[in-house]
Amino acid sequence: MRRVGSVQQKIPCVFLTEVKEEASRKRDAQHYQVVATETLNPVAVESDVHHALATEKLDGTCCYVSLYRGEPHLWARLDRKPTKQADKRFKKYQYTQKTCKGGFTWNVEEDFRVVPDSWIPARQVQCESGHPVPDEHGHIPGWVPVDNSNKQYCWHASVVDYDTCEALVLRPSDADEAVLEIVSVSLRELMEQTLELIGTNVNGNPYGLGSKRNPLHVLVPHGILRVQNAPAVEFGQLYSWFQDSDAGRVEGIVWHCNDGTLVKVHRHHLGLKWPDDDTFLNSRPVVISVDRIRCDPPNSTNNLFSALSRITGRRFSSVRDVQLDA
Incomplete structure (x- = not known):
């Protein structure tokens, strides 16, 4: 596996x-x-x-970049969770474990919800007899590849362009670490990295990115x-x-x-x-550096890449203040 x-x-x-x-x-x-x-x-x-x-x-949702069908791809976090009946049994065991003898036994094939065929368990997940072993919370952390066919991951899909193999990343500027930049980065540069997806429709948007009319989402490499x-x-x-x-x-x-x-x-x-008033992330200015030629060709659709490419070079007081063209 x-x-x-x-x-x-x-x-x-x-x-x-x-x-x-x-x-x-x-x-x-x-x-x-x-x-x-x-x-x-x-x-x-x-x-x-x-x-x-x-x-x-x-405060976002975890993502990962790795190969899928031989090409660099963005993966969304998807923990495989137990069914309602199995979860009730597990919680009952947890409640009585001080007096219960023996450990809790999972039947992974029957006790867990169905996941897409493309789902893969995360690296640290142990396997026994070819089946992933749930963690102490009864979950099996894993990943599912992001594409445009699944509306559940539409905001993940908005930050990747598989035609150009690019991703939209928020990171400190090389010239001045106090300044942030939104850049288009090759997915190959992000291989085997985990990142956080933040933006308009993620976790209540504590950073105030974008708007309902013009959503804005970006990936932030962990530890950057x-x-x-x-x-x-x-x-x-x-x-x-x-x-x-x-x-x-x-x-x-x-x-x-x-x-x-x-x-x-x-x-x-x-x-x-949390959140408490404004966030520290919004105290840092941000510059848009999204390549206009690669991301906004004449026949481009009005997606996030092309919207950002049209304001490339502009500087805003914070990511919250980035205004996308309608």
């Missing part, structure tokens, strides 16, 4: 966490909260998180937005940074440790609201 993608089944919190029986601030249907304690996670300590690269955690002058990895200092610093107006931090381990903290782990 082919497996692609470096998405971890779950990036652990930099602190040890505990569950509180209160309504989640992050998920409306979740009747509990996962909150951070003040104790560093041993995983983070062992991976030397104090010398790790701190990067901004973006560095946190400058990051706070020490200590509960009180992180709490103060998120609450009081302009740079702390982010969803969270992901630390990239030298041994490859990733650990994170989310504002919700610290009991803080």
Whole structure:
């Protein structure tokens, strides 16, 4: 069974966490909260998180670039989840596991919802007897290729052009890291990378990109937005940074440790609201650098690539202020 993608089944919190029986601030249907304690996670300590690269955690949906039918392709995150009946059995087991003997046994063929034939489990997913093994939450992380035939992934499809093998990417400018740029990048340059799709129709659009009439979506490579002058990895200092610093107006931090381990903290782990007023992403100017010749030929349809190519070279005060031609 082919497996692609470096998405971890779950990036652990930099602190040890505990569950509180209160309504989640992050998920409306979740009747509990996962909150951070003040104790560093041993995983983070062992991976030397104090010398790790701190990067901004973006509020979007995870994507991946890898081959599909021999060509570079964008893949959307699709976790295979259990059926309602299997999920009820699993939750009952979780509730009684302190007194229950033995582990929970899944029948992957019968207990999980049907996924497209092109679906592939992520790389870290273990396999037994040719079947992927669900994680501790009863999910099987994986990917599905993005194309124009599936309306569910229409916003993913808007940021790729398979005719030119290009993707729309938001990243810091090479000339000035404080300035962002929206560029068209070859999918081949993004091979085997994970990225975050953000924009008008993703997760409530906390960054204010585009509009209903002119939606705007972009891909942001994971780890590319560095946190400058990051706070020490200590509960009180992180709490103060998120609450009081302009740079702390982010969803969270992901630390990239030298041994490859990733650990994170989310504002919700610290009991803080998200989004909270404006975001730090919108404090940075952005320049449009989408190639007009490749992306806006005379017979081009009015898609996102051509719309951006018509304003190439323009500078805006933030991504929120990017105005697309109707």
